[in-house]
Amino acid sequence: MMILKLGFRNIMRNKRRSILTGLAVGLGLAAMILVNGFWKGMLANMIDSAVSNYVGHAQIHHRQFGESHEVQYSLDPSSELFQKLKQNTQIEVISKRVIALAMVSSSQESLNAIALGIIPAEEKEISLFDDRILEGHYPENENDLMIGVQLQKKLSVQLGDRIVITVSEANTGELNQELFRVSGIFGTGVKDMDEGMILVHQRKLQQMLSISGVHEVVVMFSDLKTAELNAPFINSLSTKDIKAENWQELVPQVVGIAKVTDFSMGIMGIILFILVGQVILNTLFMSLFERSYEFGVLRAIGTKNRELYLMICSEALALSCLSIILGMIIALIVGGYWSVLGVDYSGVQFGEVTFTEKIFFKFSLEQFTLYPTSLVLFTVLVSLYPAWKIVRIKAAEALHRSL
Amino acid sequence: MEHVFQLENVSKVFGEGAVQVKALNSINLEFHRGEFSALIGPSGSGKSTLLNIMSGLDTPTTGDVFLDGINISEMSGNKLCDFRRDHIGFIFQSFNLIPVLTVKENIEYIMLLQGVAEEKRLQRVEEILERIGLKGFNNRYPNQLSGGQQQRVAIARAIASQPSIILADEPTANLDSKTGTELIDLMAQLNADYGTTFIFSTHDQKIMDRARRLVTLEDGKIVSDKLS
Ligand SMILES: Nc1ncnc2c1ncn2[C@@H]1O[C@H](COP(=O)(O)OP(=O)(O)OP(=O)(O)O)[C@@H](O)[C@H]1O
Ligand SMILES: [Mg+2]
Numbered sequence: 349m350m351i352l353k354l355g356f357r358n359i360m361r362n363k364r365r366s367i368l369t370g371l372a373v374g375l376g377l378a379a380m381i382l383v384n385g386f387w388k389g390m391l392a393n394m395i396d397s398a399v400s401n402y403v404g405h406a407q408i409h410h411r412q413f414g415e416s417h418e419v420q421y422s423l424d425p426s427s428e429l430f431q432k433l434k435q436n437t438q439i440e441v442i443s444k445r446v447i448a449l450a451m452v453s454s455s456q457e458s459l460n461a462i463a464l465g466i467i468p469a470e471e472k473e474i475s476l477f478d479d480r481i482l483e484g485h486y487p488e489n490e491n492d493l494m495i496g497v498q499l500q501k502k503l504s505v506q507l508g509d510r511i512v513i514t515v516s517e518a519n520t521g522e523l524n525q526e527l528f529r530v531s532g533i534f535g536t537g538v539k540d541m542d543e544g545m546i547l548v549h550q551r552k553l554q555q556m557l558s559i560s561g562v563h564e565v566v567v568m569f570s571d572l573k574t575a576e577l578n579a580p581f582i583n584s585l586s587t588k589d590i591k592a593e594n595w596q597e598l599v600p601q602v603v604g605i606a607k608v609t610d611f612s613m614g615i616m617g618i619i620l621f622i623l624v625g626q627v628i629l630n631t632l633f634m635s636l637f638e639r640s641y642e643f644g645v646l647r648a649i650g651t652k653n654r655e656l657y658l659m660i661c662s663e664a665l666a667l668s669c670l671s672i673i674l675g676m677i678i679a680l681i682v683g684g685y686w687s688v689l690g691v692d693y694s695g696v697q698f699g700e701v702t703f704t705e706k707i708f709f710k711f712s713l714e715q716f717t718l719y720p721t722s723l724v725l726f727t728v729l730v731s732l733y734p735a736w737k738i739v740r741i742k743a744a745e746a747l748h749r750s751l
Numbered sequence: 752m753e754h755v756f757q758l759e760n761v762s763k764v765f766g767e768g769a770v771q772v773k774a775l776n777s778i779n780l781e782f783h784r785g786e787f788s789a790l791i792g793p794s795g796s797g798k799s800t801l802l803n804i805m806s807g808l809d810t811p812t813t814g815d816v817f818l819d820g821i822n823i824s825e826m827s828g829n830k831l832c833d834f835r836r837d838h839i840g841f842i843f844q845s846f847n848l849i850p851v852l853t854v855k856e857n858i859e860y861i862m863l864l865q866g867v868a869e870e871k872r873l874q875r876v877e878e879i880l881e882r883i884g885l886k887g888f889n890n891r892y893p894n895q896l897s898g899g900q901q902q903r904v905a906i907a908r909a910i911a912s913q914p915s916i917i918l919a920d921e922p923t924a925n926l927d928s929k930t931g932t933e934l935i936d937l938m939a940q941l942n943a944d945y946g947t948t949f950i951f952s953t954h955d956q957k958i959m960d961r962a963r964r965l966v967t968l969e970d971g972k973i974v975s976d977k978l979s
Contacts (some may be wrong), residue, residue, distance in 0.1 A: 350856060352865050357851035641846060648808055648843075649861055649908070650836025652829055744809035747843070748799070 355662025369631040376620050377675030381715040385683050387609045388710035398599040401645040405567035405575035406582040408592045413563050419448050420518035422561025440570050443470035444562040446553045453502040453512040459542045465553030476536045483507050484532030490552050492531035495541040500533050515560045524556045533684045625730045632734040644746030657735045664731030672720040683709045756782040756805055761814035763800050774800040776971040787942045789958050792968035798952035802918050806839050807831045840909025842919040847905035848893040854904050855889040861912045874967040879907045900928035916948040923955045
């Protein structure tokens with residue numbers, strides 16, 4: 349007990365040095381926490397962008413549709429699949445989509461786009477379109493059409509203008525044309541959507557394609573956690589003809605980024621620990637060796653190696669406790685600031701994912717448990733080296749040197 | 752009378768080659784229980800070196816040191832530590848005390864290492880402080896004491912473990928004459944009361960006057976060994 353007390357009191361002998369060391373090490377810890385929290389925030393943002401902009405927590409397709417995108421491969425809404433989906437009470441939204449490659453023609457221009465046949469009430473719950481309507485409204489009438497802002501510019505059309513949509517029918521491949529009116533213009537900030545998508549009524553598109561099924565079923569749970577818990581359920585929906593996928597399979601790049609993140613956190617951790625080790629070693633060597641006479645006295649009066657180790661390690665323990673307290677305070681203040689105000693990266697594209705929201709710092713338990721404790725353990729471990737050096741000094745020499 | 756310390760042909764050489772210093776040269780010496788003796792001699796004659804070797808803080812280059820008949824070179828490091836802790840008290844010229852510990856804690860320290868129970872420790876601290884005339888100084892830190900008071904606490908610490916021998920390397924060198932005399936009185940009293948062996952190294956005439964035996968060293972050799 350007194351040995352521990354000695355350790356703690358010894359770091360207060362040179363307050364300035366201890367505080368500077370504590371600050372340096374604490375800043376390292378804070379940097380680690382902040383980078384981690386920022387990455388976490390960014391990942392959450394990315395997943396959120398990926399999932400809630402369009403993809404959803406899970407998607408179900410006809411296996412062949414996934415490969416060929418031929419419109420005859422559709423899912424029958426009266427099939428067993430939809431029964432199963434309805435029975436899962438944790439599912440919040442199911443949106444059915446009809447997807448077809450279409451030619452979009454205005455009086456000025458003809459361009460290719462993806463026609464999305466939706467049921468507005470369902471789709472509103474999932475994708476970003478309804479939040480990002482620049483003008484007009486969702487398709488309400490059979491011949492309404494909502495168009496991406498970039499596509500609208502290229503086609504030089506305005507709200508209320510007429511547009512001709514051409515699709516090829518299922519099975520026969522015969523072309524089918526219909527006249528639509530621009531009822532709304534959306535700008536999501538995601539290039540692929542704004543440049544190449546139009547939204548029309550599902551029934552209308554089904555008629556044009558002469559199909560009765562849908563191509564894509566999007567499932568949303570209440571949150572990501574619930575989605576993860578239900579991943580096995582989703583997987584169980586797959587059959588010979590049906591392919592059901594969770595968001596991780598739908599946006600593998602996000603999962604990839606998460607892995608890269610973990611890896612770079614690891615590298616950063618190692619670099620940080622090396623730096624921290626350096627700082628701690630320097631400080632300990634300085635403060636221990638200027639006290640070598642004292643260690644001579646301690647030895648002379650019967651202090652054993654074990655007790656000297658304990659004393660020096662407790663000093664390192666005290667120093668690291670001071671450091672992590674300072675570090676956590678810094679991290680709390682800066683992280684707290686960022687977690688409320690966020691950093692605006694919206695519109696920036698990163699690994700095929702576009703941020704559509706600010707990035708908020710995300711606190712997590714490990715930042716304030718795992719990181720500090722490993723720092724403390726590491727510091728104590730590192731202190732064994734100077735302790736070993738001190739223990740090896742002969743008492744007689746230590747006493748002689750300073751006389 | 753039983754031998755406490757026995758040195759046989761002890762030599763100590765520091766450094767190597769051209770810078771070799773022969774600090775001790777074939778020393779044969781015995782100290783007995785209850786002695787109040789002083790090692791004297793010019794600076795650099797080897798007094799401190801001899802004390803360090805006697806206590807096992809340093810090892811002789813050649814020769815043997817026996818403590819109560821046991822050759823200390825045959826003791827393991829930990830055993831020697833225990834021996835020093837339990838049987839030998841140290842007083843140095845200065846900076847004896849651990850600056851971050853209070854007077855009470857400095858005195859308590861060895862007893863803690865010895866595993867003495869708390870109640871007993873505190874009782875002894877009180878007794879000793881009373882004995883050395885520093886009652887009520889328990890919670891002072893060393894830098895809040897005068898040089899003489901610090902040396903008294905050093906004595907207190909040295910006797911806390913109730914050792915049979917106290918080695919004191921120039922304990923009065925940094926003190927004024929009056930304070931030095933008080934300190935010597937205190938040690939002589941302890942010697943008389945408990946039979947604690949005191950071996951000093953000193954230049955201080957006051958100690959030489961009081962010592963019952965004077966061993967004079969010159970260039971690492973004993974040149975005289977007189978009882979007074
Ligand atoms: N650790 C050491 N390394 C090298 N030389 C040493 C060491 N300790 C002592 N010496 C040398 O050994 C000789 C004896 O030194 P010692 O300290 O024993 O003398 P002393 O009689 O105590 O002197 P003083 O009265 O000044 O304290 C001196 O020449 C000293 O320089
Ligand atoms: Mg000396």
